[in-house]
Amino acid sequence: MAKPALSTELVREFVGAAHADLHRVQTLLAQEPALLHASMNWGGDDWETALGAASHVGRRDIAEWLLSKGARIDLFAAAMLGELDIVKSALARYPESIHARGPHGITLLQHAMIGGERAKEVVTYLKSLLNIDEKGSNGMIVVENRIEVRAGYAEAVLERFKAPKSVHTFPGFVRMDVLHAKASEETEEIRVCTTWEKEEDFQAWANSDSFQHAHKRREGAQGAGGHGGHGHGGQQAAESASPIVGNKVTIYQVAVSHLPESAPAKAGSN
Secondary structure (H helix, E strand, O other): OOOOOOOHHHHHHHHHHOOOOHHHHHHHHHHOHHHHHOEEEOOOOOEEEHHHHHHHOOOHHHHHHHHHOOOOOOHHHHHHHOOHHHHHHHHHHOHHHHHOEOHHHOEHHHHHHHOHHHHHHHHHHHHHHOOOOOOOOOOOEEEEEEEEEEOOOHHHHHHHHOOOOHHHHOOOEEEEEEEEEEOOOOEEEEEEEEEEOOHHHHHHHHOOHHHHHHHHHHHHHHHOOOOOOOHHHOHHHHHHHOOEEEEEEEEEEOOOOOOOOOOOOOOOOO
16 A cells, blocks of 8 residues: 655655754654655745755755765765765766756755865866866855844844755855854944855845845834834834844955965975
């Protein structure tokens, strides 16, 4: 007798957890082993497995655990994990696969870049095939959102960035770094830095429906007293209650980019 199909809600939870929560992935798979090979269709024929989810956000720990349980490795996971021999073998046989896109339209190169130090040889190899100068930026940009927060409120703001957002799935997105420091006795500073393959990719995201809807919801919550205001109690009251003092967005062109490499040998050294 055939087993009943997995519920969409369960697959959604499992694949969603694989972006960030190893413990939840382990718990769900113990409850339902069939989830290991399940795929979630997010719409528009955008299919994603748990391994695919872990791969495009750089969660090596989750990806390796899933593979240890028998998940089917693919080219995107191999790129993120730094499996150069697998990537080379596949692309030698099927060279057009270098232009293939994984879940959410994320490129093979982006998967390798999110893999960090252990995938740097894959990044170098893919860039050589794509004719991207290893020492140049090829139009890459970094967008910095500098957020000034009242002292004691930074953790609440940082909480927003702990789980992957829709920006992580957008074409051209490379990585996000969220930095935190104490600026003074009265304020703390958060810098949200996103790296993009080119400025057009960032502008496309900034003009997307997902970006506009998210920011409208946030502005609506603040205007309605989401940070302690009282709706019609006045703009000044809402602003005084908000933990965010101000923010500034700056777009930087990446002038030079170096991957980790050995220092040049000094003259006369053995």
